Amino acid sequence: MFVPFLIMLREGLEAALIVSLIASYLKRTQRGRWIGVMWIGVLLAAALCLGLGIFINETTGEFPQKEQELFEGIVAVIAVVILTWMVFLDAQSVAQRQSTTGAGSR
Template sequence: MFVPFLIMLREGLEAALIVSLIASYLKRTQRGQWIAVMWIGVFAAAALCLGLGIFINETTGEFPQKEQELFEGIVAVIAVFILTLDGVLDA
């Protein structure tokens, strides 16, 4: 129980650091009017993550072990595809 707490704490601190860096950048570049939009994005992302987490927990909780591993593999392949596509489109 303690290890998942530490992982979530670390991830939360990383997210807070990123949001504070973006807010600082917006203020220093005289784009303070975009801070409200940034917060809308932060809360939308948090709501989406929470909803998706609940959905995945509810749908995969009843999978047998083999199907859960297959589901995790498919999600990992989709994540790799999206990150690769992002890297290709940025280049």
């Protein structure tokens, strides 16, 4: 029971990181009016994940062990790529804004 808790905690932290990066980007680029739309997207994504999880559980049950490990590995790699891309996109945005405005800090 503890291992699934740790996995869900890690996934929740990753999701929170992505949402915070997007919110930070929107605020820093004076697009704060889109924050509400972002939260609607977060809620829709959560509902989609819940629905997909229920669908998979009801139709196929569990993956065999080998396929489950492959699936987890692929999802983990995709998560790392997305998070890395978001961090670099954020850093690039800050650098562009600083060069445009001549500001020395965020």
